[in-house]
Amino acid sequence: MHDRLLLLRQLRAQRITRIWLVTSGLVLLGLALAGGSMRLAQAGGGNLFSADVFYEVMSVHGSGMVVVGLMAGAGVLWYLVSNEVELSVPVNRIVFLLTLSGLVMIVLAVMVFGYSSAWTFLYPLPEHPGSGIVTAAIGAAAYLIGLALAVVGFLLWCLDFLRAGLKRCGSLQRLLGFYVFGSAGHGHSGENDPTTTNPSLIAGTVCAILGLSACVIGTLIVVLMLTSLVFPSLTLNALVAKNMIYFTGHTLANLQIYVAAGIAYSVLPLYTKRPWRLSRALVAGWLATLAIVMLAFFHHLYQDFAQPEAVQWVGNVVSYAAAIPPMTVTIYGGLVLVWRSGIRWSAAPLFTLMAMAGWAIGGFGAVIDSTISLNQLFHNTLWVPAHFHTYMALGVMFFLIGATYHVVPKLTGRQMKENVGRRAAALMGFGGYGLVLCWYISGSMSAPRRYLYPLSGTEVLAWIAVACAAVALTGAVMVCKDLIDVFLDSPRYNLPEPAPGPELAPSEV
Amino acid sequence: MITYLAFGIFLAGALVLGCVFVVASQVARRGPTPYPEVAGRAYRLRLFWFFALGGILAAVFLTALPYVPYANYRLASGPAAMHVNVAGSQYSWRLDGTVGTGGKVDFAVTSVDVNHDFGLYDPSGHLVGQVQAMPGYTNHLVLQLSEPGDYTVRCLEYCGPGHSSMFMALHVSTCTTGCCC
Numbered sequence: 144m145h146d147r148l149l150l151l152r153q154l155r156a157q158r159i160t161r162i163w164l165v166t167s168g169l170v171l172l173g174l175a176l177a178g179g180s181m182r183l184a185q186a187g188g189g190n191l192f193s194a195d196v197f198y199e200v201m202s203v204h205g206s207g208m209v210v211v212g213l214m215a216g217a218g219v220l221w222y223l224v225s226n227e228v229e230l231s232v233p234v235n236r237i238v239f240l241l242t243l244s245g246l247v248m249i250v251l252a253v254m255v256f257g258y259s260s261a262w263t264f265l266y267p268l269p270e271h272p273g274s275g276i277v278t279a280a281i282g283a284a285a286y287l288i289g290l291a292l293a294v295v296g297f298l299l300w301c302l303d304f305l306r307a308g309l310k311r312c313g314s315l316q317r318l319l320g321f322y323v324f325g326s327a328g329h330g331h332s333g334e335n336d337p338t339t340t341n342p343s344l345i346a347g348t349v350c351a352i353l354g355l356s357a358c359v360i361g362t363l364i365v366v367l368m369l370t371s372l373v374f375p376s377l378t379l380n381a382l383v384a385k386n387m388i389y390f391t392g393h394t395l396a397n398l399q400i401y402v403a404a405g406i407a408y409s410v411l412p413l414y415t416k417r418p419w420r421l422s423r424a425l426v427a428g429w430l431a432t433l434a435i436v437m438l439a440f441f442h443h444l445y446q447d448f449a450q451p452e453a454v455q456w457v458g459n460v461v462s463y464a465a466a467i468p469p470m471t472v473t474i475y476g477g478l479v480l481v482w483r484s485g486i487r488w489s490a491a492p493l494f495t496l497m498a499m500a501g502w503a504i505g506g507f508g509a510v511i512d513s514t515i516s517l518n519q520l521f522h523n524t525l526w527v528p529a530h531f532h533t534y535m536a537l538g539v540m541f542f543l544i545g546a547t548y549h550v551v552p553k554l555t556g557r558q559m560k561e562n563v564g565r566r567a568a569a570l571m572g573f574g575g576y577g578l579v580l581c582w583y584i585s586g587s588m589s590a591p592r593r594y595l596y597p598l599s600g601t602e603v604l605a606w607i608a609v610a611c612a613a614v615a616l617t618g619a620v621m622v623c624k625d626l627i628d629v630f631l632d633s634p635r636y637n638l639p640e641p642a643p644g645p646e647l648a649p650s651e652v
Numbered sequence: 653m654i655t656y657l658a659f660g661i662f663l664a665g666a667l668v669l670g671c672v673f674v675v676a677s678q679v680a681r682r683g684p685t686p687y688p689e690v691a692g693r694a695y696r697l698r699l700f701w702f703f704a705l706g707g708i709l710a711a712v713f714l715t716a717l718p719y720v721p722y723a724n725y726r727l728a729s730g731p732a733a734m735h736v737n738v739a740g741s742q743y744s745w746r747l748d749g750t751v752g753t754g755g756k757v758d759f760a761v762t763s764v765d766v767n768h769d770f771g772l773y774d775p776s777g778h779l780v781g782q783v784q785a786m787p788g789y790t791n792h793l794v795l796q797l798s799e800p801g802d803y804t805v806r807c808l809e810y811c812g813p814g815h816s817s818m819f820m821a822l823h824v825s826t827c828t829t830g831c832c833c
Contacts, residue, residue, distance in 0.1 A: 194813040261810050267787065268766045273742040273812025381767065381787045415680075417687045424698070446769060446784045448791035452722060463709045471702045478676045479694040485684035488677065500673040504666045511658050514712065516719035520655050520779050523769060523808040587659035589779035591771070591808050595816040599777060 154636050155232045156225050157554050163218030163239060164547060164554070165630055167211055170246065171540070172623045174207040179612045182578075186605035189595040195274055197595055198259035205262035206249050206286075209396050210293045212539055214242045216402035217300050217350075219546045223409040224343050228307035234299055241296030248289025256282030261593070263392060264290075266364075266384035270372055284372055291365045297395070298358035301351035308348050312338050318348050320426040342419050346405030349429050350398050353436050357398070361391035382449055386440075393440035400502060400534055401432065403542035404473045407495050410549045411477060414492040415484040419476065428468035435465045442513045446522050455515060462513035466506055474499045490564025494545030497572060498538050505534025508583065523593070525601075526586025529579045536615075537575045541568075544622055551626065555633035563625045567618035574615030581608035653778060721781060723758070726794035732758035738805075740768035740785035743814035745805050752827035753800050759793040761785045768818070769809035775801035782808055800826040 177200050184191035184200075192200065218239070221230055252258040257276035260268040260283065269283035276282070305315075312318040320340045340348075364387040371377050412419045441458025444450050477499050486492060508530030512521045521527070544567075552558050581604040590598040597605035718725070733755025737748040740763045751757050761770045761783050768785040770793065780803075783793035797803075807818035 189816070194816070198810075198813045198815075259813055263810070265767045265809075268811065271742070271765050271812075273766070273814060382789060385767070385786075416684070422695075424695075446782055446791075447786060447789075448722060448783055448793070449786065449789040452724075455722075459713065463713060466709065467702070467705060470705055471698055475694075475698060475701065478672070479691055481676060481680040482690050482694065483683035483685035484680055484687075484690075485682065486680045488681070496673060496677060500670065503669045503673075507665050507669065508662055510709070511662055514716045516716045516721065517654070517658055519721040519781060521658075522782060523771075524779065583659060583662065587653075587655040589655065589773065589777065591806060593810045593815060 152232060153226075156222060156230075156235075157636060159232060159235050159239065160218060160222040160550065161554050161630065163215065163222075164550070165627065166239075166243065167215035167218065167543075168547070168623050168626050170207065170211050171215065171543075172619055174204050174211065175536075175616060175619055177204045178208075179609075179616050182605070182609050182612050185595065185597060186602070186609045188597070194595055195257065195259060195276065198261070198274075198593075199253045199257065201593065202259050202261050202286075203250060203253045206290070207246060208535070209262055209392070209399075210242065210246060210249070210290075212399045212535065212543075213395055213402065214238070214293070214297065214300075215543055216399055216406065216539065217297065219543065219550060220343065220347055220402055220405045220409075221300070221304075222550060223406060223546070224347060227341070228304075228311045228344065230307045231303050234303040238296045238300045238303075241292050241299070245289045245291070245293030245296060248285050248292060252282045252285035252289055256285055258282030258286045260286070263388060264368070265388060266368055266379050266381055267371070269368060270375065280372060284369060287365045287369050287372070291362060294358045294361045294365070294391075294395075297354055298362075301354040301358065304347050304351040305355075308340075308344055308351075311344075312340055315348075318344060319430065320345050320421050323421050323423050323426050340421070342408035342421060342425060343405045345421075345426065345429050346401060346408060349433050350402050350405065352433060353394055353398055353401075356437065357391045357394035360387050361395070364388055364391065382447060385444060385447065386450075389440045389443040390437075393443060394436055396531075396535075397436050397439070399539045400542075401436070403498065403539050404469070406542055406546045407473070407477060407498070410546055411480055411492060411495050413549070414489070415480045415486050417480050417484055419480060425472050425476070428472035431464070432468050435461050435468070439465050439513075442518070445515050445518045459513060459515050463510060466510050469502060469506060474503050488565075489548070490559065490561055490568065491545045491548040493565065493568055494541045494548065497568060498541035498545060501537030501541055501575075502534045505530050505532075505538055505579075508533055520589070521586060523591060524586040525582040525590045525592050528592050529582035529586055532575075532582070533579050537572070537579070541571070547622075547626060551629055554637055555629055556637040557629045557633045559622075559625050559629055563621050567621045570618030570621070571615045574611045574613070574618065577611030578608050578615060581605070581611065655778075721783075721793065723792040723794050726756065726796075727758075730756070732756040732794055734758065735760065738762070738770055738785065739764055740770065740807065740811075740818070741765050742812050743807070743818035745770070745807075745818070745820045747805070747820075747822065750825075751797065751803075751822060752825045753797050754827040756794050756796050759783070759795070760790050761793060762790045763787045766811050767809050768807045768811050771806045771808035772822070773804040773806060774799055775803060777804075784809060797824050800824050 181200050184197055256278040260272050272279040308318040318340050408419050438461040441454050442462045548559050585601045585604050590601045734757045736759050738759050738761040739746045742765055763785040769782055770785050771782040772780050774780050781795045783791045803822040803824050805820050805822050
């Protein structure tokens with residue numbers, strides 16, 4: 144009876160993960176194409192779209208990418224650890240529905256009501272959108288409600304992850320791996336102890352704690368801005384609102400890469416046939432990340448000179464410190480894991496390794512931008528989308544694609560095509576790095592971001608960026624087509640494999 | 653230009669990182685070498701890498717420290733010779749005051765509606781400084797402009813569909829004091 148219930152749960156987990164993967168894949172592709180069309184319009188000097196449409200597309204591209212990039216990763220991590228902790232399938236379904244309805248509301252707000260105040264929705268722009276569109280106020284309300292729905296969805300994911308983790312480990316300290324600091328804890332693999340944690344669980348737990356704080360502040364600012372929209376006499380302090388928005392926005396955007404790291408901890412060891420063990424450095428790195436991510440958002444406000452100066456220095460120091468855990472724990476650990484492992488570079492580990500490269504290189508660009516004196520010349524230039532696309536498009540998305548190649552055979556019993564995956568990796572790698580290189584150069588030439596046309600001297604770079612984006616998008620289309628083909632060609636359920644052997648047990652990786 | 657130097661450093665660093673990953677992907681095909689052997693050496697090296705990275709970041713932080721744009725640092729060597737009030741609104745700038753190369757200029761920047769960003773571009777099209785224009789606040793950007801000519805003020809914070817058209821020309825004269833322009 145217990146086995147049947149377990150099997151039923153596994154099949155339900157497969158089902159919801161299939162829905163997550165297909166929906167996320169299609170939405171992310173659509174958003175990437177929207178981003179590509181923006182590049183084309185911008186290179187063409189704003190002749191393709193009117194300014195209203197251009198900024199509507201920008202708003203839906205940015206908002207959608209933040210929401211779906213995070214939630215797709217959360218959906219995949221949920222599946223990868225669902226055999227180790229008793230995560231709730233019904234909660235996952237509700238999370239999916241909330242995310243989807245939030246996304247639909249955001250698209251409606253933009254496409255129907257003309258919302259164009261960007262994913263950053265800096266107060267009081269949604270109230271004074273400056274577009275002359277009469278339904279803009281309705282659009283702003285619909286956008287904020289849509290955002291709130293998605294935020295509540297992630298809040299539920301975080302709560303469920305913490306609940307299940309605590310059920311397994313008994314305490315937050317054990318879930319976060321504090322026991323490795325004890326004399327007997329170092330190198331503990333947890334082979335015979337079901338209450339131990341592992342790197343994926345630690346990553347998910349840190350993300351859940353950070354997500355909870357971001358969601359609470361995010362919900363609060365959305366409610367305040369909705370109230371101000373309905374009662375215009377209620378005005379908010381623009382600087383306080385900006386701090387709240389960036390605390391939420393930066394944290395949720397940043398969590399994408401940390402959720403993806405949790406995915407990599409589960410995926411990469413299965414291809415290198417080496418365990419990703421707990422260590423003091425790993426636990427310390429994640430505990431540091433917990434503090435760092437909460438404070439790093441201050442670097443968005445360096446040019447708000449009214450902000451207390453001490454806070455600006457905290458932003459600079461913490462943003463620098465943010466580079467250390469990935470570069471010495473996760474990325475370094477990933478390289479050690481593959482080194483002389485005899486790995487065969489199939490699509491899943493290939494995309495995972497490429498994602499780590501994107502994370503490292505994009506992070507370097509981010510460190511440069513987070514230097515206060517350089518930010519004076521780089522803030523809101525194309526340097527900014529350059530570095531975040533390096534670790535989002537060439538980092539987070541590659542982690543997700545790698546995980547997709549890994550997970551799909553488990554969900555469907557069918558393999559995605561390896562040759563398509565490798566070709567897509569080449570196209571997305573060349574196109575993606577070409578695109579961001581154009582932006583880094585344009586940014587160093589002071590070209591502003593979020594401009595309808597390229598600044599004088601950067602026109603050629605804008606067109607090269609379009610060509611590179613087209614190459615990268617071709618790779619993305621190939622992966623999506625292959626994913627859809629496999630799902631259409633596979634049975635509704637795939638009976639789970641027998642429990643893995645002890646050398647690959649999830650609690651070890 | 654400091655931004656080109658930063659780009660050069662970034663490009664060099666990105667190439668080094670790219671090479672590390674390419675080499676790792678090729679070496680990864682060899683083996684399998686027993687993991688404890690690889691991990692033992694690599695994790696001893698990590699301590700060195702940790703301190704090297706921390707040291708590099710600390711050195712960059714200290715090197716960049718004197719160049720922060722905040723008014724108390726920029727005015728430490730003497731007061732501003734010229735004062736300009738700047739107000740941003742969707743989608744125009746209003747500047748009250750004259751600007752020259754003869755001393756420091758204190759731009760007092762605010763906004764009458766939404767968030768803007770006062771970005772000043774020199775005659776060759778390079779950004780020389782910026783500060784947010786926020787409703788309810790006045791931010792002081794202090795600049796020493798060395799080159800006379802026609803500058804451009806651009807909005808660098810997205811402020812609505814007319815954002816890209818929110819710019820104006822600003823003539824900077826050659827003068828030794830703020831009042832000779």
